[in-house]
Amino acid sequence: MALKGNLRDFSLTQLLNLIHLARKNGILHLENATTKAWLGFREGKLAYGGLNLEENSLVAILYRGKRINAAHYRTIKEKSGSMSDKELGLLLVNAGYLNQQEIVQNIQVYLVRLVHRLFLWEDGNFHFENDAPLPKGKILVRINLENLIMDGTRQLRELDQLKDEIPSLDIALKFCDHPGASVRNLRLNQEEWKVISFINPKNSMKKIAEAVKLNDIEMRKIAFGLIQAGVVEMVKPDGYSAKRTINIGIPHTNPAEQTSLIKRIIQRIRSL
Amino acid sequence: MQTVKMVVTGPFNAGKTAFIRTVSEINVVSTERKISQPAEQVKETTTVAMDFGRITIDQDLVLYLFGTPGQRRFDFMWEILSEGMLGFVVMVDSCKPETFREARMILETFRAYAPTPYVVAANKQDLEDAWGIEDLRIALRLDSQVKLIPCVANDKESVKIILIELLDQILRELEVNTERAS
Ligand SMILES: Nc1nc2c(ncn2[C@@H]2O[C@H](COP(=O)(O)OP(=O)(O)OP(=O)(O)O)[C@@H](O)[C@H]2O)c(=O)[nH]1
Numbered sequence: 288m289a290l291k292g293n294l295r296d297f298s299l300t301q302l303l304n305l306i307h308l309a310r311k312n313g314i315l316h317l318e319n320a321t322t323k324a325w326l327g328f329r330e331g332k333l334a335y336g337g338l339n340l341e342e343n344s345l346v347a348i349l350y351r352g353k354r355i356n357a358a359h360y361r362t363i364k365e366k367s368g369s370m371s372d373k374e375l376g377l378l379l380v381n382a383g384y385l386n387q388q389e390i391v392q393n394i395q396v397y398l399v400r401l402v403h404r405l406f407l408w409e410d411g412n413f414h415f416e417n418d419a420p421l422p423k424g425k426i427l428v429r430i431n432l433e434n435l436i437m438d439g440t441r442q443l444r445e446l447d448q449l450k451d452e453i454p455s456l457d458i459a460l461k462f463c464d465h466p467g468a469s470v471r472n473l474r475l476n477q478e479e480w481k482v483i484s485f486i487n488p489k490n491s492m493k494k495i496a497e498a499v500k501l502n503d504i505e506m507r508k509i510a511f512g513l514i515q516a517g518v519v520e521m522v523k524p525d526g527y528s529a530k531r532t533i534n535i536g537i538p539h540t541n542p543a544e545q546t547s548l549i550k551r552i553i554q555r556i557r558s559l
Numbered sequence: 560m561q562t563v564k565m566v567v568t569g570p571f572n573a574g575k576t577a578f579i580r581t582v583s584e585i586n587v588v589s590t591e592r593k594i595s596q597p598a599e600q601v602k603e604t605t606t607v608a609m610d611f612g613r614i615t616i617d618q619d620l621v622l623y624l625f626g627t628p629g630q631r632r633f634d635f636m637w638e639i640l641s642e643g644m645l646g647f648v649v650m651v652d653s654c655k656p657e658t659f660r661e662a663r664m665i666l667e668t669f670r671a672y673a674p675t676p677y678v679v680a681a682n683k684q685d686l687e688d689a690w691g692i693e694d695l696r697i698a699l700r701l702d703s704q705v706k707l708i709p710c711v712a713n714d715k716e717s718v719k720i721i722l723i724e725l726l727d728q729i730l731r732e733l734e735v736n737t738e739r740a741s
């Protein structure tokens with residue numbers, strides 16, 4: 288089984304959605320003309336990552352995050368030699384340089400920024416390496432993907448894609464009922480919260496857009512973000528489905544005859 | 560003589576013609592033409608109008624299989640096609656994420672408006688680049704009730720499974736209909 292393609296066809300936001308919903312373990316490798324990047328996941332949460340163009344050791348991350356200055360950076364690098372991030376982290380904590388929480392936060396900020404940079408890639412091959420071994424000596428974090436996914440859709444510029452993804456605003460939204468779908472941890476802006484407050488199978492997106500005073504594109508963007516984050520899904524507006532009686536295209540027969548006809552076809556196909 | 564039909568649809572190059580050809584007892588009357596535009600040059604021919612296959616069920620009943628052309632959306636043909644239709648198969652090339660969006664659009668349209676049973680065939684599962692079923696389910700945004708079945712369109716047993724799953728789905732929906740009516 289493979290999971291590969293090009294970001295033009297299947298965007299990083301969509302990939303994060305997939306990894307999030309399937310709670311995947313493994314490494315997402317990305318590669319464009321100039322750069323290679325990798326993001327490691329554990330149970331659908333971002334755990335580590337990096338780019339081939341830059342150093343991604345703990346010292347480098349702390350330096351880039353302005354947590355240590357250039358002189359410190361050089362000294363630590365010299366002294367730490369072949370130490371792993373975990374060992375170095377422990378050393379820094381023991382030396383009272385900074386605490387564990389600060390280290391984790393700095394790594395998280397680095398990774399979030401890394402993903403934001405990767406959202407800008409319009410082109411590039413990706414493949415997912417299932418159940419790849421965890422990198423030795425790295426400090427692993429746990430970053431929920433919902434907020435990253437929302438960030439990714441906010442940046443979306445391809446409006447055609449939005450029209451494809453959300454073909455009509457006559458469709459309504461409802462909250463997903465799968466476990467883990469929660470708006471509680473989402474960082475949303477005011478308009479997004481307003482949309483959330485109107486979500487109900489009775490309200491078409493058109494109605495919500497009118498109530499919140501959003502134009503078509505803004506409405507589609509927010510809806511797409513929430514769908515990708517795995518929080519809501521599209522449904523037929525209430526009332527639409529009530530009339531649903533399937534039409535199986537066998538005229539002038541009663542249900543018993545229809546059933547027997549289908550069974551005849553099944554038997555025949557089995558015998559092919 | 561009674562005739563019924565099923566429709567096989569899906570994006571360009573998904574394997575619709577192959578699927579029908581595998582089980583049809585007549586040569587598939589497809590209206591193929593050579594591909595001229597370079598963008599679509601992944602194979603020699605494409606279906607322009609419709610594929611057309613036949614399975615004789617018994618003395619009084621014939622099943623026709625119709626394949627839609629893959630290159631353009633077939634909205635304009637939908638009404639003609641759906642007349643007298645038992646249900647349909649949506650085929651997806653499991654190796655080509657660039658076609659998932661179109662597959663999703665087709666599915667979304669059906670989900671919202673067409674009151675007809677359907678199954679989704681994850682085709683070309685024999686190829687190394689094929690995406691796994693559970694990944695496809697998320698990528699195509701199919702909820703757990705929709706049947707998504709691995710498929711190899713030039714393998715007869717595989718095509719039979721898809722058709723039987725669809726017929727099974729039709730039986731289930733008929734039951735729901737009957738319960739509702741009583
Ligand atoms: N390996 C493999 N190849 C397949 C399978 N199904 C179809 N193919 C190949 O994929 C190509 C496209 O198949 P078609 O049956 O022409 O696809 P189509 O959906 O009818 O294409 P259009 O009519 O042009 O939209 C052909 O080269 C087939 O031989 C499969 O399950 N496995």
Ligand SMILES: [Mg+2]
Nearest residue numbers: 575576605606
């Ligand atoms: Mg064809």
